[in-house]
Amino acid sequence: MLKLILKSTWFYRLPKRLLFFFTACITIYESYSTLKVVAIFFSILISPLMILVTLIPESGIDSESGAAIVSQDSFGDNYTEIRYLDQNWNSADSNWFYNTTIGSNLMPYDFFMVLEKEGGGELFRSNENMNFYRYLIRKASSGNPDGLPVGWVKSDYKSQKYIGLTCAACHTGQINYNGVGIRIDGGPASADMENCIIGLAKALQYTSNNEEAKKQFVKNVLARGHYKSETEVLGDLVKYEQQLINYITINRSPTPYGYARLDALGRTYNRVLEHLISEKELQELLLDHKIMYDGNMDDERFNKIIKEIARISTGDQRDRMMEYFTHTQYLTKQQLDRMRTELFNPADAPVSYPFLWDTSQHNYVQWNGAVMNSNLGRIVFGTEKVIGVFGSLDWTKKNFNSSVSIFNLRSLELHLQKLQSPQWPEEILGEIDKQRASQGKQIFNEYCASCHDNILPRMYRVSDIGTDPVMAENSFSHTGYSGILRNQYVGVGIGNILLGEKVPMVALLTKAALSTISTIDSDKNSFERRLDRSADFFRASFSNAPYPSIKQGNYDPDTTAKPFASLNAYKARSLNGIWATAPYLHNGSVPTLYDLLLPKKREGDPKDGEYRPDQFEVGSREFDPIKVGLKSSGYEGFRFDTSLKGNSNAGHEYTTGKTAQLNGKILKPLTKEERLDLLEYLKTL
Template identity: 50%
Template sequence: MKLPKIKFKIWHGFLLLALLFIIPPLIITLAQRWEVSDSDPDRGAMTVKQDVFGDSAGKIVYLEQNWKPEQSLWFYTTTQGSNLLPYDFFLVLEQADKPVLFRSDENINSYRYLPQKKTSSNPDALPVGFVKDNYLGKDYMGFTCAACHTAQVNFKGTGMRIDGGPASADMQGFLNGLTAAMTAVRDKPDVQQRFVNAVMKLGAYSSEADVIADIKTYTLRLTSYNIINRSAVDYGYARLDAFGRIYNRTLEHLLNRQQLKEVLENVLSEEEVKAALEGIGQDISSADRDKIIERVATTEKNIAKLRRELFIKGDAPVSYPFLWDIAQHDYVQWNGLGGNGGLGPLGRNTGEVIGVFGSLDWHEGKRFSLTSLLAGQGWTKKVVEYDSSVNTQNLRRIENQLTELQSPKWPEEILGKLDQTRIKSGKVLFAKYCVSCHAEIDSRSPQRRVVANMMQLEKIGTDPTMANNSVDYLGYSGILRNQYVGAGVGDVLLDKKAPIAALLTKATLGVVTTPDADKGFIRRWSEWLHNIIQALFGNEIHDSNKHGDYKPDTTMTPYSSLQAYKGRSLNGIWATGPYLHNGSVPTLYDLLLPSICPTDPQDAECRPTIFKVGSRELDAEKVGMKSSGYEGYNFDTRLHGNSNCGHDYGTLTPRGPGELPKPTCVHEADTKLPKESSDLPKLTKQQRLDLLEYLKSL
């Protein structure tokens, strides 16, 4: 008589699991399908009357990329958990030097973000990729993927919006300008009163004292962030040291009290250390972090000292990668850091949100543990809690939508007809010079796959700063100390200081596998289960070995394969200048030239040493953005991290038998690399133009 009773209980147990973990995800999926969609035919696009660089775009068009208007607008306005500034602050904030809104279309456009008009999904007319987020009951302005991965290319009065294209944005300049505006609010009584009055009218704050307190907090956060990530070389437009900033935010939020105390003792007096840590417990919350920064940041010199001790140099800016085919890759990022199988896409996108101001409430906690109890250590064991604002539900959905995005075709009705004879000749040259690293794919096929071809630094010869930084730097492990992280060739034990790649891997995995603390219990756990199942079983890309000529990881050097750069398919490459991973070559034509001019005056073409960046106007002949004739940012390839060396296939005369390798560059950034010229024959000017015509057609 007992057996049926047991079966009855088991049946009810399965029913309960279904109610909790299967039905809610189905409801969530159905609810998402019924979301209010914004199908504005213009996709919210608008132009400005006066462009800071003199660009002209009287009308905006969208090229065919397999996205409908509602898909573009959803991509622009779907939050991922980025919390840069209180939302009402951003709505009313004025520019530092004049009483004009900081978010005015002209000012936003000057930083090369894309202004938008008001639509149903964007009622406050925020720029592309700027969005309202809510975390723990408070509204914030933050970024979406679209801020850095939506492009506009102009040609003779027509602006072409490119979904998934690399933005021309100057995020470094934007954040400096935002900080200056907030500093003016903090320090100028008349500006502050006008700001407080405007914020109070919007109704999110209950008192002026709360507004003033947040003015102080967020001005300090922005100021310290800019100092921590200060680079000796300005990034300029169309690039950012995203990894450096992601790493630094990770290092900042891993610190525990003991390690912070040890670091502070290296740079401050005993009295200053005591004052900085007064009332701070072992776990350092976001509020504690604000207190510590306020107490330590009495001078910029003190913050700079902490930067040198705690953080890495953010001196390796790279171009924003284009996103079409990203979901079909085996490995992503310029140096192949991110595997795209399994949970890889969620981890990659989580790292991105960490970098763009996700709220991170990481701390050490205790949980019930049967193992700990049986070992005689009590009911609980110490664990790391990874609570954050990161919206893994939306990150997964964004990645899913990107599977449908296709590269833009050269629009002949706007940019002119392509020469089919030259294309045929160029295709032969592409097969000889390019295809071994840049595979040709059917960009319209839903079954396409993209194999990243990795090339070690010594062979490719391009600026090594970004790749080297990802391997060479160590950071304090803090709350992760003594934990293990898989590295493909075995587990890495995290010591007091550990490789930053290992720390980021461990932290992102922790966030991905943590249910959203900002949601109710049932929704939190059902969404978590749904996301994990979808990510693991819905991802058609599986973990696989890297391809190419790179230094393999070993147990002694578990991250050496990251000292390489990726060659990917080049479909849509015409819309993605400037070129090379660090944006150091303005056009594709220049990329087919040597980095140093030959001595022969009859063939004196070479890559420009200094050129302008900032214009969106396309040079349709050389294929790249206009790089002279206006007041823009001077890109100087002689500076650290800016080298335009390497990738010299077809640009040099091959060396003869027994000749030594010919140096192709003497720029500061890569003097440590042995230079080896390509054995491919040097391209003639006609061949360069033919190859360029074929690249336009991809």
């Protein structure tokens, strides 16, 4: 019974203030041996209270979902009601997932609440605008008083309120059919984060450059009562405008992402790099002839920059370093472009947002199994995510202070253990043909089960699968300056690696995350830190974290010569709930499951054959229960072009006679009727 209580939803949402004295008791116990008896007695006395408060719902948790409806939008979507499927979460569980901060600080909360779109008139946060970026809109409620979209939350760091993103922003999906919106907790979002951030930057630029808009903005921010002066507001306006422009500039990609995709890993790599760069490395880059050769870097200009380097290489300034060089005009555009190329890597491998059910049982996570999901690996992965979505990073050689909420990350991991895959709702999407499904199961066992029949995922070489290689290649081939981590060691699968001047990004990201986790949370007092530690101990003791194990499957193992060779692979996972996770393949290059069972059209193929679409529209949530996927034509959304880098829709053609099975055998292509049988079975998973 105790184990069930400690694993319950309420246990990791303990009202911390009520347990303040319990924490004080533990502190006294650890510090003064003469008071051990008193401390033990008090601990026993307070224990029943601990158990009771775990069963009391936290104030502010909604009993209703708070989902808002959309009558008609630019994508043709139309739903008048929202239904949640049974995924072993109740409405309080869902709302806790939507509303729990992980430490993301995109911009001051007051700014977001009053900021108008570029051109003025409409609030950026309006339901219409956030729905355009495909974030799921919500009504105001007790747990979400400002009516923020799913996954957008208020966070608190160093006594300032911010707007930030949570896991739910990217991992909550919805499909629509016949006027009903089906909410999928843990499913892939349709969000276009890339253009949402661009839109925010343009809104800040417009406000900054338009005197009337700026005056009204300052007035509205001051009216909220958290800023003391116009000067303070204008200072932050410049700061966050520059930060977002800097973020957009260093993550510029030749391949547009569109809806339902993001190169989260590439962008996280670049955030790490801009916060690791050292004063010495900046000086060396400014003296590098390959970067500065076409400029007139005279002594006066050089000395001005050198004087500023100590200031701009601090944690508070690194987020806008490239913008600083742009505004001061110390460097030419060509010099800036070469410096950006030298410092950062292109974030040009957008992938779909993975679905989260069952991930708590996976031994490795990420599309290419880059992070171990046992022991500390789970929190390392969570910390990396917060770094990527605008966590405040006050990193120095001595301390890696940040806004990352380790306590909430652990809570979210435990919360996800309850989440189950959604079952096909026959009352909405139509009944499953049992006879076809039975025939489809036989096809699944022959064509699919060798890779997808186990809850523990398997890894397979990219060259064997044949799908787009860019994401996997970027993960291990991208490198960067180690900066303030230089000459430190980081443990990887084959042993410890010394971080030299320029090293693989996967090693830098791991070390940066570990350093962040090990840094004492300076934003909490000692009692709060002890309480978090005690709660973490109890939760870790009763969690079902995967046991550390080697990767299964066929892939190239790590060696001393190639310590990250195993990352050149993709993960095959169980397919329960796969019907609700369109678009398909890791890069979202196939709109429906039916299309996935078709071959890619190649030169010389018959013109009248059935093939995967080379171009299709993305953005609509309207569901196609026949092809099992999202509507991909008949509206103006984002045009997905499979000819662009990172967008290939080739590979994984096991049902078409193009890709060999694990044993090297190529099975006969499925007929159309057999494809439909297999689809019917996939609906049952």
